[in-house]
Amino acid sequence: xxxxxxxxxxxxxxxxxxxxxxxxxxxxxxxxxxxxxxxxxxxxxxxxxxxxxxxxxxxxxxxxxxxxxxxxxxxxxxxxxxxxxxxxxxxxxxxxxxxxxxxxxxxxxxxxxxxxxxxxxxxxxxxxxxxxxxxxxxxxxxxxxxxxxxxxxxxxxxxxxxxxxxxxxxxxxxxxxxxxxxxxxxxxxxxxxxxxxxxxxxxxxxxxxxxxxxxxxxxxxxxxxxxxxxxxxxxxxxxxxxxxxxxxxxxxxxxxxxxxxxxxxxxxxxxxxxxxxxxxxxxxxxxxxxxxxxxxxxxxxxxxxxxxxxxxxxxxxxxxxxxxxxxxxxxxxxxxxxxxxxxxxxxxxxxxxxxxxxxxxxxxxxxxxxxxxxxxxxxxxxxxxxxxxxxxxxxxxxxxxxxxxxxxxxxxxxxxxxxxxxxxxxxxxxxxxxxxxxxxxxxxxxxxxxxxxxxxxxxxxxxxxxxxxxxxxxxxxxxxxxxxxxxxxxxxxxxxxxxxxxxxxxxxxxxxxxxxxxxxxxxxxxxxxxxxx
Numbered sequence: 001x002x003x004x005x006x007x008x009x010x011x012x013x014x015x016x017x018x019x020x021x022x023x024x025x026x027x028x029x030x031x032x033x034x035x036x037x038x039x040x041x042x043x044x045x046x047x048x049x050x051x052x053x054x055x056x057x058x059x060x061x062x063x064x065x066x067x068x069x070x071x072x073x074x075x076x077x078x079x080x081x082x083x084x085x086x087x088x089x090x091x092x093x094x095x096x097x098x099x100x101x102x103x104x105x106x107x108x109x110x111x112x113x114x115x116x117x118x119x120x121x122x123x124x125x126x127x128x129x130x131x132x133x134x135x136x137x138x139x140x141x142x143x144x145x146x147x148x149x150x151x152x153x154x155x156x157x158x159x160x161x162x163x164x165x166x167x168x169x170x171x172x173x174x175x176x177x178x179x180x181x182x183x184x185x186x187x188x189x190x191x192x193x194x195x196x197x198x199x200x201x202x203x204x205x206x207x208x209x210x211x212x213x214x215x216x217x218x219x220x221x222x223x224x225x226x227x228x229x230x231x232x233x234x235x236x237x238x239x240x241x242x243x244x245x246x247x248x249x250x251x252x253x254x255x256x257x258x259x260x261x262x263x264x265x266x267x268x269x270x271x272x273x274x275x276x277x278x279x280x281x282x283x284x285x286x287x288x289x290x291x292x293x294x295x296x297x298x299x300x301x302x303x304x305x306x307x308x309x310x311x312x313x314x315x316x317x318x319x320x321x322x323x324x325x326x327x328x329x330x331x332x333x334x335x336x337x338x339x340x341x342x343x344x345x346x347x348x349x350x351x352x353x354x355x356x357x358x359x360x361x362x363x364x365x366x367x368x369x370x371x372x373x374x375x376x377x378x379x380x381x382x383x384x385x386x387x388x389x390x391x392x393x394x395x396x397x398x399x400x401x402x403x404x405x406x407x408x409x410x411x412x413x414x415x416x417x418x419x420x421x422x423x424x425x426x427x428x429x430x431x432x433x434x435x436x437x438x439x440x441x442x443x444x445x446x447x448x449x450x451x452x453x454x455x456x457x458x459x460x461x462x463x464x465x466x467x468x469x470x471x472x473x474x475x476x477x478x479x480x481x482x483x484x485x486x487x488x489x490x491x492x493x494x495x496x497x498x499x500x501x502x503x504x505x506x507x508x509x510x511x512x513x514x515x516x517x518x519x520x521x522x523x524x525x526x527x528x529x530x531x532x533x
Contacts, residue, residue: 017052267367
């Protein structure tokens with residue numbers, strides 16, 4: 001068959017597939033029937049169907065007749081076709097890439113919600129192995145188009161999606177060398193009286209909050225400069241190990257914390273005001289909305305004119321205090337990529353410890369729900385230590401694979417765990433059970449040994465507890481063997497088999513086990529002396 005004829009047949013088959021995709025309305029059966037009826041080998045037909053999907057998408061994108069529902073239906077059809085074995089598993093990812101490349105950011109955000117809903121599909125074996133790189137490239141292309149300041153939420157959704165898609169030990173998603181983001185520079189006015197570079201229009205800084213703002217403390221340029229200069233330490237924590245930088249940094253922190261401590265924030269929530277002084281319902285809803293929306297600011301403005309307002313903002317205060325806690329943890333935690341010189345002196349470590357408690361105290365005093373928020377931050381940073389230890393170990397995989405027979409090493413029954421220093425001790429939840437379990441490396445074989453098949457002599461077994469029962473011995477009850485549950489259990493079993501005093505024909509109420517046991521042992525001991533037992 002000539003190449004020209006093959007090309008014509010391929011073109012005709014592609015046109016049939018395109019028409020079927022447009023008219024089948026998501027019915028995979030019609031598309032599958034056409035695939036089986038089309039002549040040619042399977043690989044060629046899959047390639048034709050892939051191009052048919054792209055041509056269908058291109059034609060409707062150009063015509064502008066495709067809405068978001070049609071886009072998702074087309075991708076769903078390609079997913080069903082891939083699962084049915086009539087097209088490649090990469091086709092849905094290629095279609096999504098074309099949709100994002102040809103759509104505005106608003107449309108991309110809506111379509112991405114559809115992508116998020118199919119995480120279970122993308123992580124299945126066939127789709128994940130075929131399209132993980134395509135999905136990663138698609139998400140990175142989206143992130144390059146987005147602004148980290150204006151599209152913060154969308155950027156966060158993409159990062160969370162990638163975290164769900166890839167395993168935690170995926171090397172491409174880890175900062176293995178512990179590099180810092182040095183490009184995150186905070187611009188602020190570094191010379192007193194010169195604010196034009198930050199805000200050209202003075203009227204733009206006149207903010208109407210809609211509420212009466214409590215006058216804050218007088219703000220001078222010195223405090224403003226110190227507040228924003230510490231961002232350099234957050235951006236590059238390694239500089240803190242320099243003695244000169246550390247001296248200036250600690251002085252700035254002390255003054256900032258003093259300013260926070262001297263100006264307390266009031267809790268204006270309903271439960272703090274009291275039921276008799278509750279605000280109107282409309283005002284409470286407005287306050288709640290403002291509180292929720294304020295979470296989405298990626299960075300704060302650095303104008304001097306905003307300092308009074310920022311010091312009265314609980315989010316701003318928490319932002320600074322949490323940054324301090326993160327930095328303090330880095331400075332005092334052993335990390336793999338720290339050099340021997342990057343260690344704080346004893347005085348610096350003590351200062352960090354004392355200042356950390358001071359910071360937590362300020363967080364607890366910052367409304368709303370300061371104590372609950374501080375407890376959450378403390379727990380979060382404690383969990384971060386596990387992450388640091390994991391990275392120090394080279395980020396080993398969390399997946400556990402079953403051992404094959406070749407990996408299993410036979411253990412000798414003569415080998416006791418207590419004799420091996422490198423063998424872990426198994427905790428059974430009870431001290432005596434743990435001791436018994438760890439006597440041998442193979443307990444099933446150890447139980448079969450003849451040396452374990454024995455019964456103690458009753459006379460020798462009761463000799464010591466009978467001596468302890470003598471009042472002249474003056475042994476306290478807590479130190480007697482009958483107070484030991486392990487001894488009591490053994491003694492009851494032996495006495496039930498070797499003492500005639502164990503089973504008594506009496507209607508008296510049952511005594512406490514130690515008292516009953518002591519009485520039976522004394523009577524049995526008398527029998528031993530008289531030679532009747």
